[in-house]
Structures are given as structure tokens and as C-alpha cells.
Amino acid sequence: MSKIRLNKTYSSFSKDQVTNRANEVRRDTDTIKTPACTIYDVDYAIISYLRDVVQPTVTEDGNVIDVPIMYANGEKWSAVQKHGYMRDAAGKLMAPLISIKRNSLTERDQLKKLDVNLNPSGNAMVMHNAFSKQNRYDRFGVLTNAQRSKEYYITAVPEFIDVTYDLLLWTSYTDQLNSIIEQIMPTGGFAWGTTWKFNTQIDDYSFETMNNIGEDRLVRATMPLRTQATLLLESELRASTVQKRLSVKKVLFKSEYSSDEFPGETQHAPPGGYTSIRTESDLMSDLENTIKNRD
Amino acid sequence: MALFGSARDASLIRHINNELIVNLIDIEIELYKLVLEDTRENLYGESDQKKYYNPIKIPCLIQKDEKTVIGDDYGIDSTRTGIFAFSRDYLKDRTIIFEIGDVLNYDNEFYEVDAVHGSNYWGGRNPSTDLGYTSAERSEFGYSVEVRVEAHITQRNKLNLVEVRTGGINQEYQLPKNL
Numbered sequence: 001m002s003k004i005r006l007n008k009t010y011s012s013f014s015k016d017q018v019t020n021r022a023n024e025v026r027r028d029t030d031t032i033k034t035p036a037c038t039i040y041d042v043d044y045a046i047i048s049y050l051r052d053v054v055q056p057t058v059t060e061d062g063n064v065i066d067v068p069i070m071y072a073n074g075e076k077w078s079a080v081q082k083h084g085y086m087r088d089a090a091g092k093l094m095a096p097l098i099s100i101k102r103n104s105l106t107e108r109d110q111l112k113k114l115d116v117n118l119n120p121s122g123n124a125m126v127m128h129n130a131f132s133k134q135n136r137y138d139r140f141g142v143l144t145n146a147q148r149s150k151e152y153y154i155t156a157v158p159e160f161i162d163v164t165y166d167l168l169l170w171t172s173y174t175d176q177l178n179s180i181i182e183q184i185m186p187t188g189g190f191a192w193g194t195t196w197k198f199n200t201q202i203d204d205y206s207f208e209t210m211n212n213i214g215e216d217r218l219v220r221a222t223m224p225l226r227t228q229a230t231l232l233l234e235s236e237l238r239a240s241t242v243q244k245r246l247s248v249k250k251v252l253f254k255s256e257y258s259s260d261e262f263p264g265e266t267q268h269a270p271p272g273g274y275t276s277i278r279t280e281s282d283l284m285s286d287l288e289n290t291i292k293n294r295d
Numbered sequence: 296m297a298l299f300g301s302a303r304d305a306s307l308i309r310h311i312n313n314e315l316i317v318n319l320i321d322i323e324i325e326l327y328k329l330v331l332e333d334t335r336e337n338l339y340g341e342s343d344q345k346k347y348y349n350p351i352k353i354p355c356l357i358q359k360d361e362k363t364v365i366g367d368d369y370g371i372d373s374t375r376t377g378i379f380a381f382s383r384d385y386l387k388d389r390t391i392i393f394e395i396g397d398v399l400n401y402d403n404e405f406y407e408v409d410a411v412h413g414s415n416y417w418g419g420r421n422p423s424t425d426l427g428y429t430s431a432e433r434s435e436f437g438y439s440v441e442v443r444v445e446a447h448i449t450q451r452n453k454l455n456l457v458e459v460r461t462g463g464i465n466q467e468y469q470l471p472k473n474l
Contacts, residue, residue, distance in 0.1 A: 061343055061455045072368040079370045086370070088459050090404050093372040094452045101368055170369050172453045174339040213409045214376060214447050 025244045032129065032153055034234050034242045037196055039105065042163055042229040045193030047071065047100060050167075052194050056183045058096050058176040065096075067180060072101040072168065095219075096171040096180065103164045108228065111160035124243075127153045150247035158232035167223040174209065174219050181205065181221065198229040297436050300418030305438035308417050309384055312440065316382050317354045324357070324379060325350035325400040326391065327456065345455045350400065351391060356380040357401060377406055379444045383413065386442055393444050398454055405454055406446035415441045 007015045047069060050056070056067040068086050080091070088094055113123075129151040167184070171177040188202035203224040211217045235241060333346040358378040365372050379399060386392070399406040414421075420428075420437025427433045452459045 059343070060452065060460075063460065065460055070370070072370075073366075074370075076366075076371060083370070088451045089457075090448065090451070091373060092448060092450055093370055094450055094459060097369055099369050166368075168368050172450065173337075173341045173343055175337055175341065175343070214445075215374065216407070216447070216449050216453075 022245065023243070025246065027240070027244055030151070030244065032242070032244070034240060035155070035232060036234040037158065037230055037232045039163075039231065041196050042161075042198060042227060042231075043071070043100075043102060045196045045198055045229075046165060046200065046225065046227060048194040049187075049192040049200075050098065050100075050184075053192075054184055054187060056098065056180045058171065058179050060096075060172070060176070067096045067098055069098040069100065072099045096169075096176055098180070099168040099170070101166045101168065103166055103224075105161055105163050108160040108162050113157060113159070124154045124156055127155065129153060149249070152245040152247070154243045154245060156232065156236060156241040158230040161229050161231055163227045163229050165225040165227065167225055169221040169223065171219050177207075177219050177221055181223070184223065192227065198227045200228075201226045297418075300420065300436045300438075302422070302435040305417060305422075305435075308438055308440070312382055313384065316356065317385065320356065321354055322357055323352045323354050326353055326393070327398040327400065327454075328394075329396070343453075343455065347398075347456065351389075353381060353391065354385065355382075359402075373448075375404070375448045376409075377401070377446055377448075379406075379446065381442045381444070383439050383442050393442060398449070398456070399444070399446055400456075404448050405451050405456065407449035408444055408446045410445040412443040412445070413439065413441070415439070415443065 010016055050069050056069075057064050058067055059065075068083070070083065070086075074083075080087075086094055086097060132149055132151045134149040169177055169180055171180065185202065188200070190200065191197035192200040203226060206222045208220045208222075209218065233241060327347045327350050330346040330348055334342050334344070336342045356379075358380075360376045360378075362373050362375045365374065379401075381393075393408060393411045395408050395411065397408040399408065417438040417440050418436060421439045422428055422435045422437050423439065425435075425437060428435050451457055
């Protein structure tokens, strides 16, 4: 009697999970990078675009100076020690300065996902790699007309989000503030970023100029930014969001011949009979005769 | 007629004050006054190319307040206020007038003047405005002792007095420009 197979060893209510070997494809041999687009990447895109592409400058006392751009509310050591170039000899912060602050992050209404507990299988994007090591030139493959093997990379559908920022501008003079706004304004609606790029809109500008007694005069403006971004993490629920799959391999047996008889004729001699086997001496005598006849 | 506080009494105070501030304590500040004719302002009442007269050294008494550190979205900044008290006679003799917006340099810090006070009278009277004295009903009484200036530390890049955008370490004191 065969051994009874137990199929509820982990739970009394559900059957043990059957391993699908199609899911167990090694990833350490391929060079495909698992793409990850995190909130950090979105923040980095905005700041790097301002720093590297817009590069706002102002004129101060006849000199053109770059406007430093920083993320708001960094750690104290960073704000004071690392970014010392933004301070004067007495340690006082100097304008102009651009500070960026993230306000909110919401899932985009138009592209909501049906996130019910787990991503249902099949709710993924399939990408096809044009080259596979298995498709290297092979004479045998040509002879047998073998089909190309395909590598597929399946990624989860990213989260589509709207991120809002406040771009805080601080200058010594209104003239400088105007200049910075004039440099940034044309980029509204562009794809901001140097690596990842995200469509970014600039909303209403607001200005604040204060000249209180006992304080320095403040010339500031706020530019709200609205960025349409995507989030795709390296793993969701401890599983990689990128899965590798290989196309299905088939071995086809098109025809099969089976016979008890050998297909050749073996009982009768060929027409004209069998030729005798000629030896080396026969060949030499034939050659001599041929030479004599020629003479 | 008042018994005390006559001009003769005031003279004693004046001499003691002068000796104390100018000769004994002898703390000096530099006063930078803008050359209004050469400093062109824009539509917003501001100029990033200010011109100054040569600084004047003035002896005074100084009360520096504690530095206040402020942290906001723009980073960590600091500010400080100070009160500078000058002998009124010293200023009057040299025709020095403090105004809001003047710049004072003390202890390698630049202060922007916020307010100027001159109502500290010895004997409670200012001889210049004392009605009894001005109407010649009695002799001179009282003494206007001081001119007191309230100021706060200002961003030195706005002043155009010193170079702030160049590198270098431990720069002790930079010569003023735009004078």
C-alpha cells in the first residue's frame, strides 16, 4: 500500500501550498537591475532639477552668485557646519536661499489600483528582454529550426502619486526675488528631474515682505509645486517586485517510423552483377597498359 | 527755582561722564553712514550697491544681549540685539547724528540701527526744551546725558561693506569696501 500523502500539514483549514517551480527562477545570473523608484527619488528629482538644470542665480553687488538650494529642516550639524558657506563670519544665515519642503503625498485619483490585500496574480507589467544568453548562435539550433528562447521580466504596477512641495525663496532684495521666479517660472509643467523625471506644475505664488523693528527685512516667496510621480519599491510584502520568467520550452516529436524489416534489398544481385574487388597490382597493370596504348 | 541740578552741577556730571567713557572705559564702535547721493535705490526702495562714508570711531557703553537662535524652514539662524549708549556732548561736539538704518560695527558684528533715543535727562530736565530756561525765567537746569541706540545684528551680505562670498579660513577682519 502506498504511503498516504498529507496535504494539510501547516493548517487545518487550507491545503499546503504547492510549489510552483516556474516562480523559482534564479536572479543572480542576470544583469537586469531591479528598478526602484522611491520617495527619495522623487525628492531628489526635484532638487537635482533645480540645482543642475535651472541653476538659479542672482546678482549681488555686481557679482553673479549661485543660489544655494537645500531641503528644509535638516539636522542641526548639517545646517550649521556642513553648509557653512551659507553663513557669514558671525554665523548668520545669508540670503539668497531656496529651501524645499514636502507637504503631502496622495495617491492619484485617476490611476487608483484595486489593492485588495495582495496584488492579484496577473496584475503586473510584462517586459521582454531582447537578448538572452540562451539565444547565442548555435548551428544545431539553425539546423533544427529551434525557436528563440525569451526572457520576461514581470514588474508590479507602480503606485501613481501626487506629491506637493513648497519652494521657499528668501532673498535680500525684491529685485533678486523677481529674478529667481523668472528663472523657475518657465519650467512649470516640465518633467523635473535628472535621472527620474516627473511632471511638475507650479501653483500660485505668494509673497511676503516684512520689515519689523529689531529684525532684518525679510523678502520671501513661496512657490507650491505639484509633482506627478510613481512609486515602485524593490519589494512588496517581502517579495521582489520584479520576477523573471522564461518562455515555455517544447520538444516536438513530429513523426516516428517503426518497421520489423530492414528497408534495403539484400536477396537479389544488382543488374550487371557485383564488380570484383580490384587489388593494387591490378591497378598498376591497368596503368602500364594505358601508357603503352598511348605510345 | 530748583535747588539742585543747575548748569554748574551738570558740568560736574558732564566731565565725569566724558572722562569715564572716553578715557577710562574707552570702548569704541565704528559708525557707517550711507552716502545717500551715491546710493541709488530701485522701485522697491532697496539697493544692492550701497556707498558709505568713511567710518567714525565713537566711544560708548555697550550692552550686548544674548544671541537668539531661531530655527525655521530656511535653516538655523541667529540674531542679537544690542544697546549702545553715547555721550550726547561728545556727539554734539563732532556733529554726529544717529539715524535708523545706520550701521555699527562692534566685535566684528554689524548692527543695523532700529531706534535712537535721546530722552535720558539728568535732573529730569533737558535744558534745550526746559520752558523756564527757554523763556528766560530762570537759569539753566538739568542735562541731557546720552543718546541711546538700539540695534540688531544684520546680514553682512546686504551691507556691501565686506566680502562675504569668498573662501578662506579664519579671516579675522576684512577691510571695508564701498567707502
